[in-house]
Amino acid sequence: MTGCVTHGWWSLSSFVPNRLETAVARANRKSFALTTSCLSDRAVTIAASDNNYGSKQVISVTPRVYDYLLTNVREPPVLRELREETATMHGSQMQVSPDQAQLLAMLVQILGAKRCIEVGVYTGYSSLAVALVLPDLGILVACERDKHSLEVAKRYYDRAGVSHKVDARHGLAADTLTSMLENGEGCSYDFAFVDAEKRMYQEYFELLLKLVRTGGVIVIDNVLWHGKVADPLVDDKKTESIRSFNRALMDDERVSISMVSVGDGMTICRKR
Known part of the structure; x- marks a missing residue:
């Protein structure tokens, strides 16, 4: 090569x-x-x-x-099956990698999280990885606007025996998160993962910061955006949006942050 x-x-x-x-x-x-x-x-x-x-x-x-x-990622068979099915679908590049999902699951376990949120489910690889490690009474609110993709995810939640842990919400994530706040769920979640519309990252983050408790964790995917954020010759709207979001996080004293290069780059934020 x-x-x-x-x-x-x-x-x-x-x-x-x-x-x-x-x-x-x-x-x-x-x-x-x-x-x-x-x-x-x-x-x-x-x-x-x-x-x-x-x-x-x-x-x-x-x-x-x-x-x-x-080869050194512990991938449960049900996750491998979902990954292989997703690979045949349109937009399969949106699925997180096995090493990303393993890291997310470990963060949930280290945190002892019981209540989680995912913004952008696609076919459910990352949400299934999280649901598998949640305690039996845990809950993951999974927000996805594409009905077909969500149906695939729900099928695998059933196959893995974790459907009782997943509250799948079809619709715009911003509307779902706003509704959760209006229902009095502020500061009641331990963990959130964002992998959705890039130009909405700042809005998602502000809503999640109200939903996640102090000491809770918010993980944002694609913060390196295929390397485009580091190339001054690239100035499309999505890239500029992610650059702006990254700059804002650097100056945001409400959270501690760590940017890691797993997959397409993820920023891990701990609410202070």
């Missing part, structure tokens, strides 16, 4: 053909340079030459390394 997908740096996720610089390197050429040797599917490193970064070398996740990573 002549390129690699770079996920291994905390804020970088972009395609690097041959010896071309990454989008981050182009954007910051004056401050530091990144070098790469993605000439095959072998694992390579990317190094920041600026001494302020300690010449830190981080791994570039080539297809071979990513395949290895996936």
Whole structure:
């Protein structure tokens, strides 16, 4: 193979053909340079030459390394079946990766979460991963506007025996979240995951911040947006929206944050 997908740096996720610089390197050429040797599917490193970064070398996740990573993900059979069915559907790229779902499930377990929200379900891979680790009396409010996708998700909730833990809501997520607040559910949820319309991220976040308790966690997907956020030549509305959202989170003292490069980038926010 002549390129690699770079996920291994905390804020970088972009395609690097041959010896071309990454989008981050182009954007910051004056401050530091990144070098790469993605000439095959072998694992390579990317190094920041600026001494302020300690010449830190981080791994570039080539297809071979990513395949290895996936062999070390504990994926329940029902999740694998859902992933394989979704792969045959239109829009299958919207499904989270197995390593993302594993991280979400672990966060729920570490948090001891009992009440969760998901904004953007698609066919249910991430919500099913969360529901599987929720206690029997736990609840996940799953918001999805596409009825067909939600029906697939509900079929797998049934197959996995977790339907009693999932409150599937068909409709616009903003309306559902607003209704939950009006019903007096503010500050009563432990965990939320957002993977929906990118231009709505700030609105979703503000609503979820009212629904999630202090010490609770909100995870936002696609914050690196295929590396586009790091490329100054990209200025479409979705990319600009995510950039703006990322900047706002950096300055938001209501939460502690950690941006990680799992999948297409996720920001984990803990409500203070």
